[in-house]
Amino acid sequence: MDFSLVTNEAYREIFQSMSEGIIMVDEAGTIAIANRVAEQLFGFAPGGLAGAPLESLLPERYRKGHVNFRRAFNADPHPRRMGFGRDLTALRRDGTEFPVEISLSFTQVQEKLMVMAFISDISQRKQAEDALRRSEEQLIVYAAELEKKVELRTNALNQTISRLEEEIAERKRAEEDARRALERERELNELKSKFVSIASHEFRTPLSTVMSSVSLIRQYKERQEYEKQDKHIDRIKSSVNHLTLILNDFLSLGKLEEGKVDIQSEPVVLSAFLDEIREEVQSFLKPGQVVTTAWPQAVMEVWTDPRTLRNILFNLISNASKYSDPGKPIEVSVEQQNGRVVFQVRDQGIGIPADDQKHLFDRFFRASNAGNVQGTGLGLHIVKRYADLISGEISFTSVYGEGSTFHVSIPHR
Structure with a gap:
């Protein structure tokens, strides 16, 4: 080993005691001197690296x-790390490779450039x-497996x-x-109860009228009192009409409840x-009542x-007649509004109290x-159900004691 390159004894001691391997190379790439750590790193005996080409330490x-x-560094020498961002590999004497980090520096010895390589295993x-x-x-992998699980x-x-x-x-x-x-059963039970109640009340009066009129007709026939006989015949007809309307209401409601009303x-x-x-x-119609009709x-x-x-319309006109006095007119008119046809039934009857109007279409409800x-x-409950079946809308205006007007709006086509 040529220690003449390290002239000072203290420097020589520092050179040899460094924990890194140090190699000094001339411009031709020939190793001039190496410390003990460098020789041990590469598997050489003391002084064995001197004179060897630097490239012999590389794969x-x-x-x-x-x-x-090396030529580029000689042309522009400055301290730097070698192979920054890359893995560097060195070659031992026995041919095995090992990873290294190398820092480069330089000095002038006898006016010649010497490159110093500091090598760490x-x-x-x-x-x-x-x-x-x-x-x-x-x-x-575990995280992926865990994520999968x-x-x-x-x-x-x-x-x-x-x-x-x-x-x-x-x-x-x-x-x-x-x-x-359960609600349906309750409603049916309520319907049955209401039916029995209404039937016992509403049917009894006209049937009693029929029975009494039949008996009186027989008496008037024997007496040949024909005018009185005709009067009671009219009473029988009126009672039968009333019973027919009641039965029609129940039949209509039954069909609606069972969904048996076909629309064509x-x-x-x-x-x-x-x-x-x-x-x-x-x-x-009551005596003197007249139904007028008008349409555009x-x-x-x-x-x-x-x-x-x-x-x-039959039901609305029937109500208009029942709740109006004899001689009061009933108007049925038709208008076209916003692509719909509106039927109006107007009467001059007793009207509907304001407090009752919100319940008017409820089943079995009668105004006070x-x-x-x-x-x-x-009647009006059935009318509302019928209107729904033909995509209709029903509304009304009413003034207590002056009369009511019902509006039924249906699509034109």
């Missing part, structure tokens, strides 16, 4: 490229890094929750069906349709179910001022 695959790096650090990397990879368990939990939700929904549907069935729309010519209704209602020329026909519309006027309290 064969790096040597050609390193010559160019980082095998242990690399092993630790590799172990850490493997741990990280294992952790990533969590996903599977979450999916299983979601499926369980979905099944529970379906079971709960099914149970709620069953409870709702049971509630509806067809063109309805208003002039003929309203004339037929006006003729049909004559049988129950722009609306000659409407597309709807004629039987359902007839039942609606109905008094002795016969009725079941089903």
Whole structure:
């Protein structure tokens, strides 16, 4: 080993005691001197590295490229780390490779450039890094497996929750069906009770009238009192008409409740349709009551179910007649509004008290001022149900003691 390059004894001692391997190389790439650590790193005996080419300490695959790096450094020498950001590998005498870190510096000796390489074996650090990397990879794999398990368990939990939700929904549907069935049964029982109550009251009076009139007719016949006989015949007819209206209400409600009302729309010519209704209602009008009809020329026909519309208007006219005095007119008119046809039935009857109006379409409801006027309290409820079947809307205006107007709006087509 040529220690002439390290002239001072103290410097020589520092050179040899460094924990890093130090190699000094001339411009030709020949090793001039190396400390003991460097010789041990590369597996050489003391003084064995001196005179060896620097590239001999590199794996064969790096040597050609390193010559160019060395020349570039000689052309512009400055202290720096070698291979920053890359893994550097050195070659031992026995041919094994090991990872290193190298810092470069330079000095002038006898006016010649000498490059100093400070070399550290980082095998242990690399092993630790590799172990850490493997741990990280294992952790990533474990995390992925854990995430997969969590996903599977979450999916299983979601499926369980979905099944529970379906079971709960099914149970709620069953409870709702049971509630509806109970409500339906309650309504039917109420309907039966109401029917019995109304039948016992409403049927008794006209039937009694029929029975008494029949007996009196027999007496008047024997006496040949024909005028009185005709009077009681009219009373019988009126009573029979009343019973017929009551039965029609119950039959209509029964069909509506059972969903047995079929709707078949067809063109309805208003002039003929309203004339037929006006003729049909004559049988129950009070003396002096007249039904007038009016419709615009722009609306000659409407597309709807004629039987359902007839039942609606027949019922409204019947109510108008019952709750109006003899001689009071009843007006039936038709208007076109916003693509719909509006039928209006106007009377000059007793009107509807304000407090009763919100219940007017309830089943079995009768206004507080109905008094002795016969009725079941089903008519307007049935009218509302019929209007719903033909996509209609029903409303009314009423002034107590002055009369009422009912509006039934249905689609034009």
